[in-house]
Amino acid sequence: MSVASVRFEKVTKAYGKVVAVRDVCFAVEAGTLVTLLGPSGCGKTTTLRMIAGLELATGGRIFIEGQDVTHLPATARDVAMVFQSYALFPHMTVLENVGYGLSVTRRPKAEVRERAEAALATVGLAGYGERLPAELSGGQQQRVAVARAIVLEPQVLLFDEPLSNLDTKLRRKVREELRDLQRRLGITSIYVTHDQEEALAVSDRIIVMNQAVIAQTGTPRELYEEPASRFVADFIGDANLLPAEIARVEGGRATVRAGTSTLELPSRALPPGAATLAVRPHAIRVHPEPVEAANRMSVSHAIYLGSHLEYELDGPVGHLFATVPAGGAMIPQGAEAWVTFDERSVALVPG
Secondary structure, three states: OOOOOEEEEEEEEEEOOEEEEEEEEEEEOOOOEEEEEOOOOOOHHHHHHHHHOOOOOOEEEEEEOOEEOOOOOHHHOOEEEEOOOOOOOOOOOHHHHHHHHHHOOOOOHHHHHHHHHHHHHHOOOOOOOOOOHHHOOHHHHHHHHHHHHHOOOOOEEEEEOOOOOOOHHHHHHHHHHHHHHHHHHOOEEEEEEOOHHHHHHHOOEEEEEEOOEEEEEEOHHHHHHOOOOHHHHHHOOOOEEEEEEEEEEEOOEEEEEEOOEEEEEEOOOOOOEEEEEEEOHHHEEEEOOOOOOOEEEEEEEEEEOOOEEEEEEEEOOEEEEEEEEEOEOOOOOOOEEEEEEOHHHEEEEOO
């Protein structure tokens, strides 16, 4: 199975006056899994469909392994797509579904069967070939859809929200299986989702899109720990966005004041003055009694969720959402609490 790089050069897709994707540029290295992530309507699915050839770009150029495929139809591109609906033929057996793409190219029946059985074994479904799709679970049907794609040995494998029809527990299991499979095959994969946790779990790199353009590109850790904007900070993993003041910058480190708290953080090239902090919910320490340099807050909501407690608090730094490991006594709604921050999960946000 050959693998290929994918490159977008100032690609635009417009439907009349509505621009779905605007001047998008990115590169996907061969053999990696890159996720297009963003809210509904941001342009991620349109971008994926342009790679597949199901939509043609209005402007710009698209390359697969150096070949300009901008104006090639889907049938002339060596890509395969896994849809969120599975799109299995209900009247065909699992083996017939997997081998369908090979059958329509008039390959010998023995070759089709051999390759289809090998693809099923690759996704852990050896021996399921004679069943009908209705006899399989949702997770098994999704694996059949993946087998149907990889049996074609494409250069690029595309996933369009493949786990959205699965329940939470099964989604976690299947995403791990898909990631393991991609690593074993070493196939270039581009994955679309609006689920931040899913993107963080499966990706080598993530392209965050918003309002038809790219908001930020990076590794999962870079996006989580170094968001480039308020949108990315809030969208990736949730964040409390707080007003702050950079008092001093020295040697790439900033002394930052947030209410009555003082933090030492990477300056991210920001000058002294007004700033915004992105504070992850788990970085907030909630104390029932006064502690040094803590912000005095009022508990507006307190919820017990088994493994952790959730608090909403109001005070001089604004409204905070905090998650705290369960174990101690819960501070009741309406009571006062004192808040400090774990600097390891706090970042200054440019812009």
